[in-house]
Amino acid sequence: MPRSSFSGMISGPKVDVIIDLGNPLLNHTVDGFLKIGTVAATRAAAEDAYHVVKKGSISTHDAEHTLKKMCKEGAYWGTVAGVYVGAEYGLERVRGTRDWKNAMIGGAVTGALVSAATNKGRDKVVVDAITGGAIATAVEFINYLT
Template sequence: MPSKTFAGSLSSPKVDVVIDTGNPLLNHTVDGFLKIGTVAVAKTIVEETYHVVQRGSLSKHNLEDALKKMCKEGAYWGAVAGLYVGMEYGVERVRGTRDWKNAMVAGAVTGAIVSAVSKSKGEKVVMDAITGGAVATGVEIIKYLT
Protein backbone atom coordinates (compact mmCIF):
# COMPACT_ATOMS: atom_id res chain seq x y z
CA MET A 1 0.00 0.00 0.00
CA PRO A 2 1.46 3.36 -0.91
CA SER A 3 2.03 5.78 1.91
CA LYS A 4 2.94 9.40 2.01
CA THR A 5 5.05 10.97 4.68
CA PHE A 6 6.09 14.45 5.45
CA ALA A 7 9.17 15.32 7.40
CA GLY A 8 10.63 18.66 8.18
CA SER A 9 11.78 20.94 10.88
CA LEU A 10 11.22 24.48 11.83
CA SER A 11 13.88 26.46 13.55
CA SER A 12 14.30 30.06 14.36
CA PRO A 13 17.45 32.02 13.77
CA LYS A 14 19.70 32.19 16.78
CA VAL A 15 21.17 35.48 17.76
CA ASP A 16 23.57 35.45 20.66
CA VAL A 17 25.18 38.56 22.03
CA VAL A 18 28.08 37.96 24.37
CA ILE A 19 29.33 40.63 26.71
CA ASP A 20 32.46 39.63 28.57
CA THR A 21 32.84 41.56 31.79
CA GLY A 22 35.65 39.32 33.00
CA ASN A 23 33.42 37.87 35.73
CA PRO A 24 31.29 34.76 34.98
CA LEU A 25 28.61 35.72 37.53
CA LEU A 26 28.26 39.18 36.04
CA ASN A 27 28.33 37.72 32.50
CA HIS A 28 25.37 35.45 33.31
CA THR A 29 23.47 38.27 35.00
CA VAL A 30 23.95 40.70 32.11
CA ASP A 31 23.03 37.97 29.60
CA GLY A 32 19.77 37.23 31.45
CA PHE A 33 18.98 40.93 31.70
CA LEU A 34 19.50 41.53 27.99
CA LYS A 35 17.65 38.45 26.74
CA ILE A 36 14.55 38.73 28.91
CA GLY A 37 14.55 42.52 28.75
CA THR A 38 14.40 42.18 24.96
CA VAL A 39 11.44 39.81 25.29
CA ALA A 40 9.61 42.39 27.40
CA VAL A 41 10.32 45.13 24.87
CA ALA A 42 9.02 42.92 22.05
CA LYS A 43 5.89 42.11 24.07
CA THR A 44 5.25 45.80 24.62
CA ILE A 45 5.77 46.60 20.94
CA VAL A 46 3.14 44.02 19.99
CA GLU A 47 0.71 45.30 22.64
CA GLU A 48 1.15 48.91 21.59
CA THR A 49 0.79 48.02 17.90
CA TYR A 50 -2.48 46.28 18.74
CA HIS A 51 -3.70 49.41 20.54
CA VAL A 52 -2.76 51.63 17.58
CA VAL A 53 -4.65 49.34 15.18
CA GLN A 54 -7.62 49.30 17.55
CA ARG A 55 -7.67 53.12 17.82
CA GLY A 56 -6.98 53.59 14.16
CA SER A 57 -4.47 56.38 14.72
CA LEU A 58 -1.01 57.10 16.03
CA SER A 59 0.04 60.31 17.69
CA LYS A 60 3.37 61.59 18.95
CA HIS A 61 2.02 61.33 22.51
CA ASN A 62 1.06 57.66 21.98
CA LEU A 63 4.50 56.95 20.55
CA GLU A 64 6.23 58.59 23.52
CA ASP A 65 4.06 56.63 25.96
CA ALA A 66 4.83 53.41 24.12
CA LEU A 67 8.57 54.11 24.25
CA LYS A 68 8.42 54.82 28.00
CA LYS A 69 6.46 51.61 28.57
CA MET A 70 8.97 49.61 26.50
CA CYS A 71 11.87 50.94 28.58
CA LYS A 72 10.07 50.36 31.87
CA GLU A 73 8.97 46.80 31.01
CA GLY A 74 12.36 45.90 29.55
CA ALA A 75 14.21 47.17 32.61
CA TYR A 76 11.83 45.47 35.06
CA TRP A 77 11.75 42.07 33.34
CA GLY A 78 15.48 42.27 32.66
CA ALA A 79 16.30 43.09 36.28
CA VAL A 80 14.22 40.19 37.59
CA ALA A 81 15.76 37.80 35.03
CA GLY A 82 19.27 39.04 35.74
CA LEU A 83 18.72 38.57 39.47
CA TYR A 84 17.40 35.04 38.93
CA VAL A 85 20.15 33.96 36.52
CA GLY A 86 22.85 35.40 38.75
CA MET A 87 21.36 33.70 41.81
CA GLU A 88 21.11 30.36 40.03
CA TYR A 89 24.72 30.60 38.86
CA GLY A 90 25.86 31.56 42.37
CA VAL A 91 23.98 28.68 43.98
CA GLU A 92 25.45 26.30 41.41
CA ARG A 93 28.96 27.51 42.23
CA VAL A 94 28.40 27.22 45.99
CA ARG A 95 26.82 23.75 45.78
CA GLY A 96 29.25 22.49 43.13
CA THR A 97 26.48 20.81 41.14
CA ARG A 98 23.97 21.70 38.45
CA ASP A 99 20.43 20.45 39.13
CA TRP A 100 16.84 21.53 39.74
CA LYS A 101 17.59 22.49 43.34
CA ASN A 102 19.64 25.48 42.15
CA ALA A 103 16.63 26.74 40.20
CA MET A 104 14.36 26.20 43.19
CA VAL A 105 16.59 28.17 45.56
CA ALA A 106 17.28 30.94 43.01
CA GLY A 107 13.57 31.22 42.18
CA ALA A 108 12.58 31.41 45.83
CA VAL A 109 15.20 34.04 46.67
CA THR A 110 14.36 36.05 43.55
CA GLY A 111 10.64 35.89 44.34
CA ALA A 112 11.26 37.08 47.89
CA ILE A 113 13.57 39.92 46.84
CA VAL A 114 11.25 41.17 44.09
CA SER A 115 8.32 41.01 46.51
CA ALA A 116 10.18 42.84 49.26
CA VAL A 117 11.41 45.55 46.88
CA SER A 118 7.84 46.11 45.72
CA LYS A 119 6.93 46.98 49.32
CA SER A 120 5.23 43.67 50.14
CA LYS A 121 5.44 42.49 53.72
CA GLY A 122 5.36 39.29 55.74
CA GLU A 123 3.22 36.53 54.32
CA LYS A 124 3.13 38.05 50.81
CA VAL A 125 6.94 37.86 50.59
CA VAL A 126 6.82 34.21 51.70
CA MET A 127 4.09 33.39 49.17
CA ASP A 128 6.05 35.11 46.38
CA ALA A 129 9.17 33.18 47.37
CA ILE A 130 7.22 29.91 47.19
CA THR A 131 5.79 30.90 43.80
CA GLY A 132 9.23 31.86 42.46
CA GLY A 133 10.71 28.56 43.62
CA ALA A 134 7.80 26.57 42.17
CA VAL A 135 7.90 28.28 38.78
CA ALA A 136 11.67 27.91 38.46
CA THR A 137 11.53 24.25 39.51
CA GLY A 138 8.69 23.60 37.06
CA VAL A 139 10.68 25.10 34.21
CA GLU A 140 13.65 22.88 35.06
CA ILE A 141 11.45 19.78 35.17
CA ILE A 142 9.91 20.64 31.79
CA LYS A 143 13.41 21.18 30.33
CA TYR A 144 14.43 17.78 31.67
CA LEU A 145 11.38 16.07 30.13
CA THR A 146 11.86 17.57 26.66
Protein backbone atom coordinates in the same frame (compact mmCIF):
# COMPACT_ATOMS: atom_id res chain seq x y z
CA MET B 1 -10.27 3.09 18.70
CA PRO B 2 -7.58 4.40 16.32
CA ARG B 3 -4.79 6.45 17.83
CA SER B 4 -2.41 8.86 16.29
CA SER B 5 0.55 10.73 17.64
CA PHE B 6 2.55 13.74 16.71
CA SER B 7 6.25 14.10 17.13
CA GLY B 8 8.26 17.16 16.35
CA MET B 9 10.51 19.85 17.64
CA ILE B 10 10.07 23.57 17.83
CA SER B 11 13.14 25.72 17.98
CA GLY B 12 13.55 29.43 17.95
CA PRO B 13 16.34 31.62 16.78
CA LYS B 14 19.57 31.41 18.74
CA VAL B 15 20.75 34.85 19.77
CA ASP B 16 24.08 35.17 21.52
CA VAL B 17 25.37 38.55 22.55
CA ILE B 18 28.69 38.22 24.27
CA ILE B 19 29.61 40.86 26.79
CA ASP B 20 32.69 40.04 28.79
CA LEU B 21 32.74 41.82 32.12
CA GLY B 22 35.61 39.69 33.40
CA ASN B 23 33.44 37.66 35.76
CA PRO B 24 31.25 34.71 34.71
CA LEU B 25 28.57 35.59 37.30
CA LEU B 26 28.27 39.13 35.94
CA ASN B 27 28.35 37.82 32.36
CA HIS B 28 25.41 35.46 33.02
CA THR B 29 23.46 38.10 34.93
CA VAL B 30 23.83 40.75 32.21
CA ASP B 31 23.03 38.18 29.52
CA GLY B 32 19.78 37.26 31.28
CA PHE B 33 18.92 40.93 31.76
CA LEU B 34 19.48 41.76 28.08
CA LYS B 35 17.65 38.74 26.64
CA ILE B 36 14.55 38.86 28.84
CA GLY B 37 14.51 42.67 28.89
CA THR B 38 14.44 42.65 25.08
CA VAL B 39 11.58 40.15 25.06
CA ALA B 40 9.59 42.27 27.52
CA ALA B 41 10.20 45.47 25.56
CA THR B 42 9.16 43.74 22.33
CA ARG B 43 6.00 42.44 23.98
CA ALA B 44 5.11 45.96 25.15
CA ALA B 45 5.71 47.33 21.63
CA ALA B 46 3.57 44.60 20.05
CA GLU B 47 0.75 45.22 22.52
CA ASP B 48 0.76 48.95 21.83
CA ALA B 49 1.01 48.35 18.07
CA TYR B 50 -2.17 46.28 18.32
CA HIS B 51 -3.94 49.14 20.08
CA VAL B 52 -2.73 51.64 17.47
CA VAL B 53 -3.97 49.45 14.61
CA LYS B 54 -7.28 48.96 16.39
CA LYS B 55 -7.62 52.73 16.95
CA GLY B 56 -6.54 53.52 13.39
CA SER B 57 -4.12 56.34 14.14
CA ILE B 58 -1.04 57.17 16.17
CA SER B 59 -0.07 60.38 17.88
CA THR B 60 3.17 61.67 19.34
CA HIS B 61 1.72 61.00 22.77
CA ASP B 62 1.06 57.36 21.81
CA ALA B 63 4.63 56.94 20.56
CA GLU B 64 6.08 58.45 23.75
CA HIS B 65 3.82 56.26 25.89
CA THR B 66 4.94 53.17 23.99
CA LEU B 67 8.62 54.03 24.36
CA LYS B 68 8.25 54.64 28.10
CA LYS B 69 6.32 51.40 28.51
CA MET B 70 8.97 49.46 26.57
CA CYS B 71 11.75 50.85 28.77
CA LYS B 72 9.84 50.21 31.99
CA GLU B 73 8.83 46.64 31.09
CA GLY B 74 12.26 45.81 29.70
CA ALA B 75 14.03 47.11 32.78
CA TYR B 76 11.65 45.37 35.20
CA TRP B 77 11.64 41.93 33.58
CA GLY B 78 15.30 42.18 32.67
CA THR B 79 16.14 42.87 36.30
CA VAL B 80 14.04 39.95 37.51
CA ALA B 81 15.71 37.66 34.97
CA GLY B 82 19.17 38.96 35.85
CA VAL B 83 18.59 38.29 39.55
CA TYR B 84 17.31 34.78 38.81
CA VAL B 85 20.10 33.85 36.39
CA GLY B 86 22.73 35.27 38.72
CA ALA B 87 21.30 33.42 41.74
CA GLU B 88 21.04 30.13 39.88
CA TYR B 89 24.56 30.42 38.44
CA GLY B 90 25.97 31.42 41.83
CA LEU B 91 24.31 28.41 43.46
CA GLU B 92 25.68 26.16 40.74
CA ARG B 93 29.20 27.41 41.42
CA VAL B 94 28.87 27.15 45.22
CA ARG B 95 27.21 23.71 45.21
CA GLY B 96 29.37 22.37 42.39
CA THR B 97 26.42 20.79 40.60
CA ARG B 98 23.74 21.78 38.13
CA ASP B 99 20.32 20.45 39.10
CA TRP B 100 16.72 21.38 39.84
CA LYS B 101 17.60 22.47 43.37
CA ASN B 102 19.54 25.45 42.02
CA ALA B 103 16.48 26.51 40.02
CA MET B 104 14.22 26.10 43.05
CA ILE B 105 16.44 28.11 45.39
CA GLY B 106 17.20 30.73 42.72
CA GLY B 107 13.48 31.14 42.00
CA ALA B 108 12.68 31.44 45.70
CA VAL B 109 15.42 34.03 46.24
CA THR B 110 14.28 36.01 43.21
CA GLY B 111 10.62 35.88 44.25
CA ALA B 112 11.50 37.03 47.76
CA LEU B 113 13.77 39.87 46.58
CA VAL B 114 11.30 41.21 44.02
CA SER B 115 8.48 41.02 46.56
CA ALA B 116 10.54 42.65 49.31
CA ALA B 117 11.39 45.51 46.96
CA THR B 118 7.68 46.29 46.57
CA ASN B 119 7.07 46.52 50.36
CA LYS B 120 3.93 44.38 50.33
CA GLY B 121 4.56 42.77 53.73
CA ARG B 122 6.24 39.70 55.13
CA ASP B 123 3.50 37.23 54.23
CA LYS B 124 3.58 38.37 50.59
CA VAL B 125 7.37 37.93 50.49
CA VAL B 126 7.02 34.33 51.70
CA VAL B 127 4.23 33.55 49.23
CA ASP B 128 6.20 35.08 46.34
CA ALA B 129 9.31 33.13 47.36
CA ILE B 130 7.32 29.89 47.30
CA THR B 131 5.77 30.84 43.94
CA GLY B 132 9.13 31.77 42.41
CA GLY B 133 10.69 28.51 43.59
CA ALA B 134 7.76 26.46 42.30
CA ILE B 135 7.73 28.10 38.87
CA ALA B 136 11.50 27.79 38.42
CA THR B 137 11.42 24.13 39.49
CA ALA B 138 8.53 23.37 37.14
CA VAL B 139 10.38 24.97 34.23
CA GLU B 140 13.49 22.95 35.06
CA PHE B 141 11.49 19.70 35.11
CA ILE B 142 9.75 20.58 31.82
CA ASN B 143 13.14 21.31 30.23
CA TYR B 144 14.37 17.93 31.49
CA LEU B 145 11.42 16.16 29.85
CA THR B 146 11.94 17.71 26.44
